[in-house]
Amino acid sequence: xxxxxxxxxxxxxxxxxxxxxxxxxxxxxxxxxxxxxxxxxxxxxxxxxxxxxxxxxxxxxxxxxxxxxxxxxxxxxxxxxxxxxxxxxxxxxxxxxxxxxxxxxxxxxxxxxxxxxxxxxxxxxxxxxxxxxxxxxxxxxxxxxxxxxxxxxxxxxxxxxxxxxxxxxxxxxxxxxxxxxxxxxxxxxxxxxxxxxxxxxxxxxxxxxxxxxxxxxxxxxxxxxxxxxxxxxxxxxxxxxxxxxxxxxxxxxxxxxxxxxxxxxxxxxxxxxxxxxxxxxxxxxxxxxxxxxxxxxxxxxxxxxxxxxxxxxxxxxxxxxxxxx
Numbered sequence: 001x002x003x004x005x006x007x008x009x010x011x012x013x014x015x016x017x018x019x020x021x022x023x024x025x026x027x028x029x030x031x032x033x034x035x036x037x038x039x040x041x042x043x044x045x046x047x048x049x050x051x052x053x054x055x056x057x058x059x060x061x062x063x064x065x066x067x068x069x070x071x072x073x074x075x076x077x078x079x080x081x082x083x084x085x086x087x088x089x090x091x092x093x094x095x096x097x098x099x100x101x102x103x104x105x106x107x108x109x110x111x112x113x114x115x116x117x118x119x120x121x122x123x124x125x126x127x128x129x130x131x132x133x134x135x136x137x138x139x140x141x142x143x144x145x146x147x148x149x150x151x152x153x154x155x156x157x158x159x160x161x162x163x164x165x166x167x168x169x170x171x172x173x174x175x176x177x178x179x180x181x182x183x184x185x186x187x188x189x190x191x192x193x194x195x196x197x198x199x200x201x202x203x204x205x206x207x208x209x210x211x212x213x214x215x216x217x218x219x220x221x222x223x224x225x226x227x228x229x230x231x232x233x234x235x236x237x238x239x240x241x242x243x244x245x246x247x248x249x250x251x252x253x254x255x256x257x258x259x260x261x262x263x264x265x266x267x268x269x270x271x272x273x274x275x276x277x278x279x280x281x282x283x284x285x286x287x288x289x290x291x292x293x294x295x296x297x298x299x300x301x302x303x304x305x306x307x308x309x310x311x312x313x314x315x316x317x318x319x320x321x322x323x324x325x
Contacts, residue, residue, distance in 0.1 A: 025049050025070065025097045027077070035060075035088050039077040041070055046213045047165040047191055050102055051077075053095040061089045069101050069195070098259060100242030104195030111269045111295055112159045113218050115200060115237055116148075118291040119271075124148045125284040126277050129181070144263050146277045147236045149284075153225045156200055156235055158216040159268075161299045162190035165197075169208050173226055180228045185236065188222055193299060196264060201236040202226060217304060218296045238263050269295045 029039045043049060053066040061080045068077075082089050116122050129143045148154070166189040177183040187201035188208060204226040210216055225233040243262035265278040271288035297305065 024099070025051060027051075027053070027095065031088070035082040035085060037080040037089055039066075039079070040075065041077055042074045043070065045165065046073075046163050047099050048101050048195060049097045049099055051095070051097045053077075053093055056092045056094060058091040059089065060084055060087050061091075098242070100197070100259060101195030102242060102244050102247070102259070104241045106194055106196060106241075106264060109267065110160075110194075111267045111274065111298070112239070113157070113291055113295055114268055114270060114287060114289045115156050115159050115222075115235065116289045117155055117157060118219070118289055120154070120289045121286060122148050122154075122289060123150065123284055123286050124277060126281055127181075128281055143238075143261060144265075144278055144281075145236050145238050147234050150225070150233045151231075153204070153227070153233050154235065155224050156203070156222045158190065158218055158220045158222060159198055159237075159239070160190075160192050161215070161217050161304070162192040162198065164210050164212050164214045164216060165189055165191045167208060167210070167212055169203070169205060172205050175229060177229045180230055180232075180234055183228060186223075186226070190216060196239055196241050198239050199237065202228075202234050217300075217308065219291050239266055240264060 024045075025041055025043045027039060027041045029037045031037055039053075041051065048069050048071045050069055051066070055064050058064065060082050062083070064078075064080060066078055070077075080089050080091075114122060114124075124146055126144055126146050129145060166187075168185075168187045171184040171186050174183065185201040186203040186205055186208065187199055188203070188210060189197055189199045191197050200222060202225050203223040207226075208223040209221055210223075216222070225235055228234050238261075240261045240263040242259040245258045245260050248260055248262060263278075265276050267274050267276060268287075269290060269292065271290040275287065297308075300308070
């Protein structure tokens with residue numbers, strides 16, 4: 001049994017027979033005794049990847065094309081079967097991968113929580129930022145970002161269950177920053193089950209309490225905010241997915257396989273009712289956070305319920321112990 005390895009780069013490449021260590025996705029194939037070929041993958045981080053494998057000059061098997069999302073750390077992809085069992089399959093492939101699911105199945109009725117503690121009164125607005133280099137004629141792509149403002153630091157909490165796929169924890173407060181929109185910020189990115197992403201930005205350095213690969217549940221503590229150059233504390237956050245540029249700009253002729261953050265505007269549960277945040281651009285509004293169990297647990301597994309029960313029991317025990325003193 002022969003095991004061979006295909007190395008995948010962000011550019012197209014040919015099938016290789018030698019080992020090569022790279023970031024992202026590694027694909028291997030095994031030639032079986034019946035001359036069929038089984039393809040497997042491995043990846044070295046927790047994010048979802050979109051993998052495409054194009055087979056060229058393929059011989060002794062049917063024409064084949066693979067495209068799909070891979071989420072687990074490793075797994076089986078597909079099998080090629082020979083037309084003539086006594087002969088080997090020969091092929092040249094042109095594969096590549098990109099991080100993120102470009103076509104997530106989004107439930108538009110799903111309800112998020114605001115990323116603050118229960119009963120907190122928060123001030124939130126939505127801003128529009130123009131991205132250079134993505135213009136097509138006179139059309140420009142705008143990125144919409146929600147941000148909160150407070151005169152005191154706030155604790156930040158997860159809006160939805162997901163896996164932490166990126167943490168930036170390297171920036172100290174810089175009093176020389178041009179303004180709040182140009183500051184370098186510590187951030188957390190969480191991938192949700194449906195393929196959408198949430199990025200929370202503005203944390204105090206070393207206050208972040210989650211790690212890459214960790215599963216977080218709604219209301220889980222993430223960290224605290226850092227003061228900005230205007231002496232306020234701001235959280236910049238957005239929920240989005242990594243779409244193909246060609247899906248955002250149908251007429252674009254270049255960079256067809258490039259990605260762009262396509263923001264979604266989901267529903268949020270608050271004491272003010274069910275709201276969206278992008279309806280009134282630059283219009284600051286006040287909301288009161290509410291975190292009911294039916295929203296917190298809407299994606300829970302049995303293990304999640306058990307984890308939450310144990311966590312609540314520990315909190316209750318600490319409260320009772322403190323009261324006894």
